[in-house]
Amino acid sequence: MGFFDTLAQWLGVKKREVNVLVVGLDNSGKTTIINHFKPHDSKNHDIVPTVGFNVERFTSKALAFTAFDMSGQGRYRNLWEHYYRECHGVIFVIDSSDKLRMVVAKDELDLLLQHSDLKNRRIPILFFANKMDLRESVSSVKCSSLMGLDQIRDKPWHICASNAVTGEGLSEGVDWLTDQIKDLIESKKK
Amino acid sequence: MPAMDEQPLEANDKWLDAYNDRVASLYTFTQCMTLSDIQADGDYKLIIADLGTGSYDMKLKVYKNTNLMSEHTIIDLPTGVVTFYMDTLEPRTPAIAVASGPYIYVYKNLRPYFKFTLPPLDIHPVEQDLWDQAKMDQVNPLVMRETLENLRMEGSVLTVRSLRMLQLDASDLDPFVQVHKASALKRQTVITCLGTLKKSLADDDAISCLVLGTENKAIYILDPEAFTVLATMELPSVPVFLSVNGLFDVEYRIVTSCRNGCVYTLKRGASEGVVKHCIELKSQPVGMERINKNIYVGTMDQMLHCFTAKGKKLWTVKMPSTIMTLEAIDFKPKGFKAVAVALANRQVQLYKEKYLVDVIHTEDVVTGLRFGRFAREEGTMVMTTKSGSLFVKILKRSAKFEERDLAAGPPSAQNVKLNVPKKTKLFVDQTLRERENAVSMHRTFQRDLYLLRLNVAREYAKALDNSMNPISSDPTEPLKLSAQIQGIGPTFKLTVNLQNTSLTQASSNLFITFEFDDRLYSFRKKFIQVPMLVPGLNYIFDTFIDCQNDKGVSDNVKVFVLKQGKSVPLITGVISMPVAETVIMS
Ligand SMILES: Nc1nc2c(ncn2[C@@H]2O[C@H](COP(=O)(O)OP(=O)(O)O)[C@@H](O)[C@H]2O)c(=O)[nH]1
Numbered sequence: 163m164g165f166f167d168t169l170a171q172w173l174g175v176k177k178r179e180v181n182v183l184v185v186g187l188d189n190s191g192k193t194t195i196i197n198h199f200k201p202h203d204s205k206n207h208d209i210v211p212t213v214g215f216n217v218e219r220f221t222s223k224a225l226a227f228t229a230f231d232m233s234g235q236g237r238y239r240n241l242w243e244h245y246y247r248e249c250h251g252v253i254f255v256i257d258s259s260d261k262l263r264m265v266v267a268k269d270e271l272d273l274l275l276q277h278s279d280l281k282n283r284r285i286p287i288l289f290f291a292n293k294m295d296l297r298e299s300v301s302s303v304k305c306s307s308l309m310g311l312d313q314i315r316d317k318p319w320h321i322c323a324s325n326a327v328t329g330e331g332l333s334e335g336v337d338w339l340t341d342q343i344k345d346l347i348e349s350k351k352k
Numbered sequence: 353m354p355a356m357d358e359q360p361l362e363a364n365d366k367w368l369d370a371y372n373d374r375v376a377s378l379y380t381f382t383q384c385m386t387l388s389d390i391q392a393d394g395d396y397k398l399i400i401a402d403l404g405t406g407s408y409d410m411k412l413k414v415y416k417n418t419n420l421m422s423e424h425t426i427i428d429l430p431t432g433v434v435t436f437y438m439d440t441l442e443p444r445t446p447a448i449a450v451a452s453g454p455y456i457y458v459y460k461n462l463r464p465y466f467k468f469t470l471p472p473l474d475i476h477p478v479e480q481d482l483w484d485q486a487k488m489d490q491v492n493p494l495v496m497r498e499t500l501e502n503l504r505m506e507g508s509v510l511t512v513r514s515l516r517m518l519q520l521d522a523s524d525l526d527p528f529v530q531v532h533k534a535s536a537l538k539r540q541t542v543i544t545c546l547g548t549l550k551k552s553l554a555d556d557d558a559i560s561c562l563v564l565g566t567e568n569k570a571i572y573i574l575d576p577e578a579f580t581v582l583a584t585m586e587l588p589s590v591p592v593f594l595s596v597n598g599l600f601d602v603e604y605r606i607v608t609s610c611r612n613g614c615v616y617t618l619k620r621g622a623s624e625g626v627v628k629h630c631i632e633l634k635s636q637p638v639g640m641e642r643i644n645k646n647i648y649v650g651t652m653d654q655m656l657h658c659f660t661a662k663g664k665k666l667w668t669v670k671m672p673s674t675i676m677t678l679e680a681i682d683f684k685p686k687g688f689k690a691v692a693v694a695l696a697n698r699q700v701q702l703y704k705e706k707y708l709v710d711v712i713h714t715e716d717v718v719t720g721l722r723f724g725r726f727a728r729e730e731g732t733m734v735m736t737t738k739s740g741s742l743f744v745k746i747l748k749r750s751a752k753f754e755e756r757d758l759a760a761g762p763p764s765a766q767n768v769k770l771n772v773p774k775k776t777k778l779f780v781d782q783t784l785r786e787r788e789n790a791v792s793m794h795r796t797f798q799r800d801l802y803l804l805r806l807n808v809a810r811e812y813a814k815a816l817d818n819s820m821n822p823i824s825s826d827p828t829e830p831l832k833l834s835a836q837i838q839g840i841g842p843t844f845k846l847t848v849n850l851q852n853t854s855l856t857q858a859s860s861n862l863f864i865t866f867e868f869d870d871r872l873y874s875f876r877k878k879f880i881q882v883p884m885l886v887p888g889l890n891y892i893f894d895t896f897i898d899c900q901n902d903k904g905v906s907d908n909v910k911v912f913v914l915k916q917g918k919s920v921p922l923i924t925g926v927i928s929m930p931v932a933e934t935v936i937m938s
């Protein structure tokens with residue numbers, strides 16, 4: 163069963179649809195994470211790192227997931243940015259063992275936060291400090307300071323260390339995101 | 353010791369600060385650094401041949417991301433590091449070649465794989481003879497030293513062993529000879545620079561030959577599989593930088609800058625020392641790069657030169673400081689090509705052609721500079737410094753390089769295209785019409801212009817005839833008239849100002865009279881005698897006018913200035929009377 167089942171059920175009752183964006187640099191572990199959200203039978207087993215522009219999408223019940231790599235030199239940027247408008251939550255995956263590119267991930271995060279379609283919305287952002295099992299990885303606290311997450315004032319955010327290969331740490335993050343999205347939808351109705 | 357000062361550096365909007373290691377303790381140069389996917393996992397490694405202290409502790413260091421993943425000791429000082437594909441095995445892992453002394457050490461999968469030794473050189477027959485005699489103790493070491501010294505003075509190149517012997521004190525000579533006499537005498541040169549040349553295919557992962565420049569003024573091309581010498585080329589001087597392109601089996605070109613301050617171009621088949629072109633620099637080269645077909649050379653006199661492949665000089669730019677090293681930047685995702693110049697003033701300047709497009713400020717003088725793919729990032733600049741630091745910067749995705757010179761030139765606004773509105777259909781139709789009917793339109797215009805001029809002339813003549821204008825046209829009586837109506841009616845006050853505009857001549861015998869509809873208005877004064885008018889002064893005359901009508905009608909009233917004995921007025925003023933307010937009669 164997928165991680166987002168409680169959210170999916172709740173949405174089913176509310177007759178709502180929710181879009182979640184999964185973003186991060188290539189090789190950060192997005193595809194691997196997304197596979198945990200998919201129902202078991204449709205899971206991809208051999209995952210190759212995503213190169214260039216590759217959008218992965220799947221829908222399960224009332225939930226839609228869209229994942230893409232934020233790498234490359236902006237050639238595909240306008241292609242992915244149009245997903246910003248319709249999203250209800252963002253999962254930002256960081257390879258916590260790639261210290262060299264932490265600054266690139268931060269640059270991408272800053273661009274995302276400044277984007278006109280996200281800037282003034284209180285959408286929740288969940289960070290996975292992924293690959294926590296690797297020896298070179300930095301802690302989620304270090305990761306959050308390298309990424310300057312304390313500077314995010316106008317959006318709820320949360321960071322968890324994860325191992326996408328085993329699934330460790332994913333459910334904690336997903337529970338948080340589920341609550342946030344529920345809150346967001348409830349508050350919009352008022 | 354590495355510098356530990358953390359002075360804030362000028363923020364750069366084009367580069368992200370990815371990694372700073374101020375205690376990396378690296379002693380290296382551009383030629384001893386390279387970036388390569390040596391494990392075929394898409395995670396490019398940084399390979400550095402570290403000169404250690406300069407006399408010992410030389411190491412081959414490999415960085416994976418920001419971690420030092422492996423170290424190998426090197427026996428002698430390294431002079432160059434390259435990676436190359438030496439086989440067609442899968443996965444495609446390139447080998448590392450390190451030039452050090454007369455050897456090339458080849459590493460595959462980070463393990464020592466092969467050691468290539470430069471072919472021995474001919475030994476001077478007299479020197480050979482001496483050592484052969486020494487072997488059988490047939491020569492006095494002192495005599496031997498003197499003969500060797502004479503050989504050296506004559507300009508012969510001796511073996512390292514003989515040279516060493518020349519440095520010894522007399523008492524040490526015999527033991528030295530005893531130790532060495534049994535082993536074969538060899539003369540060897542050392543490698544000064546290292547490059548690669550694709551063998552028969554141009555693919556990115558095609559098998560490459562090694563190209564080496566040596567201290568004995570030669571260039572060798574090595575076979576990548578058998579490590580045999582495929583070609584030897586001789587040069588007039590010692591090569592220090594190499595730039596190689598083309599294919600060994602087809603056509604290739606080796607550009608080399610030498611210690612004598614000349615740049616030579618060698619082509620395939622140039623084995624007899626056929627030097628195709630020679631560029632004479634005014635100073636020693638400190639770096640050489642090739643971008644497209646042009647060769648960029650930095651020299652010790654702070655100059656950056658650019659030459660065509662044929663050796664024609666295109667331009668020279670003076671750098672603000674001494675050049676430390678050069679590196680070509682070829683950033684394919686943006687099609688950006690430039691040459692990075694590290695300077696002694698702790699700047700790395702980027703030149704696109706001869707224009708300065710960016711300046712990177714660093715904490716320390718950069719001595720080693722490589723741009724390329726590192727880890728999983730394409731636009732990475734790796735810098736090592738004089739004090740041993742390692743800095744890595746990554747080109748921002750949003751970085752834009754201005755096409756113009758940062759140093760001088762017109763403001764960028766000049767290059768901004770104005771938002772000129774599109775041609776409308778109306779505009780196009782009009783243009784067509786004008787083009788088709790040019791002659792008739794011109795004629796119509798000319799006719800209208802003549803009519804306009806005629807009308808103007810007519811009106812002018814009429815005005816002159818009637819003196820219907822407030823300034824007199826009579827040159828003998830230059831007068832200016834103005835008149836105002838005051839009041840709301842039915843009684844108005846008419847004020848007439850008269851001025852003699854001549855400079856010297858007074859006017860006399862003038863009077864003022866009016867023309868009006870007497871059913872409408874009655875003037876209290878119908879005739880005003882004007883005194884002599886002194887030039888320049890303003891004279892005021894007035895009269896009251898009563899409006900006889902309360903129906904809200906008004907009319908024009910004319911003011912005439914007349915001269916005695918002339919029937920035509922000098923000036924006429926026309927006043928349009930306002931409508932009079934009705935009076936509540938008591
Ligand atoms: N050790 C480790 N490897 C991971 C983890 N998550 C992903 N990977 C590996 O990282 C590589 C890239 O993952 P992928 O999901 O394709 O990244 P994407 O490019 O963001 O979609 C794959 O080889 C994954 O097996 C993790 O938490 N730990």
Ligand SMILES: [Mg+2]
Nearest residue numbers: 192193211212
């Ligand atoms: Mg992927």
